[in-house]
Amino acid sequence: MIVGDSISHGAEGDYTWRYRIWQWLQSNNVPVDFVGPYKGTNPPDDITPPSPPSTEPRTFGGYALDAEPFDSDHFAVWGRQAAQDKDQIAAHITTYMPDHLLIELGFNDLGWFVSGPEGTLESMKSLVDNARAVKPDLKFAIANVPQRSHLGGRDDLPIITDQYNELLVKAIPEWSTDISPIKLVKFREEYSCEPEACPAGYDGLHPNALGEYEIARAFSIALQPDYAPGGSSLAVPAVIPPRPCPAPVNVKATTGSGSVIVTWDGVYGAFNYDVQTRVGADGAWTDPSTLSSAPRWEYWPVTDGMTYAYRLRAGCGDALRSEWSEVVSVVAHA
The missing domain is CATH 2.60.40.10 (Immunoglobulins)
Structure with missing residues (x-):
């Protein structure tokens, strides 16, 4: 089960890195079943008059028009934080009983003043503990947090992002157990996004077609020993077609x-x-x-x-x- 925020949820018209990791697993003949409560991406804004906000996530958007049908079940929601998902994860583990959690969370905790590096690490540890309370032999692949292009008024963000990532590197060996191992996913290192420029993101953070491949590659590196022994991690294509963008x-x-x-x-x-x-x-x-x-x-x-x-x-x-x-x-x- 993929657990994430907008980076994993995707917007309508995206392939998503979830699609790219599914392709990689298929190419390695891995019989995988993605699970989770949602299937789609984040749809466009409504044109209806404003109404009271819904508590239900908007997860009914489509994928790139030329994407082949794929197993798109997931638990990734636009704006989601580790501080939120730590309290929801047990219910979804109970329902879907996944063997492996692929977690991409933390940016919103740091970026929107939910918590600092230490608090975000505590939320991630609680998420792991609450998931294990339901399924003690659950395996994890936890991504660190990427940098983004410079955000006005947030000169601290690159600093606290690196601080959290350093804490996560040290914590994962301590959290990992023989029956419930945890792999670090080097999202930040594989993702072409820095405060000075972000060629992997369409808006300075969220992945474009290049970024989707790079995130999937980061997860494939962590998963390859278990899922594709003797195979190779996902390779990012040298040429990636631009997103279709016709005039209205x-x-x-x-x-x-x-x-x-x-x-x-x-x-x-x-x-x-x-x-x-x-x-x-x-x-x-x-x-x-x-x-x-x-x-x-x-x-x-x-x-x-x-x-x-x-x-x-x-x-x-x-x-x-x-x-x-x-x-x-x-x-x-x-």
Whole structure:
């Protein structure tokens, strides 16, 4: 069972590293059954009006369109912390009785002020203990925490990330037992992401297609002696095709009471959208504004009788944008 946060959960249109490790296991003829309460990725934002937040994780997003069907069961949720999962893990071990836990957690504990290095280590130890209380012979592969591109106001993050990773290296041999061994997964070392640059991430942290391979490779190195003796760890391809990122289509602009509403067909796998506005026939395009992943935007205030034009492009990562859509315009009614 894979236990993780957004890095393991993935967003709609991702392959995910879970898919890549499944491929590696298949290539080594390992009869593996992934288990867990969820199957999908994180879907795009809703376009419905705001409503009270749901306690159920959003895990119904799809995978890359050319990914072959795979055993996608998992226990990975966007935003999840070790501090949360330590209290939930026993119930899922009871339900699914996995033989092996692959754990990728800790960034949110450190990154969102949940706990420092020592507290995050305590949460991870509690997770291990609570899982073992249900299944004493459970095997573990626990990943350390990656670096990310520089986050404003968090100059401490690279420091405490390395401090946690150092503590984890020392703790794992102490936690490991003969019947319940623990392997360290060197996620941080295999992942091409540093405060200065993050070629493995589409937003400075979350894995793009390269990053998915690199995380899967890190886990394969830890698992190879048990799962593929005589085989080799996963190799990262030399050439990785870019994420598909077509321009939005079916863009429409309608005028309402004091505003203009722009809608379009969502681009599968887009993380967000950029929009530009032009006011009047001779106006200049505004600088792009980045929107959420919901295919709807409302612009206000507007001037009665004025013509407003709009165009959009899909955002498929920091460095990947689609071409601009066709321009649509509307005469506003205030």
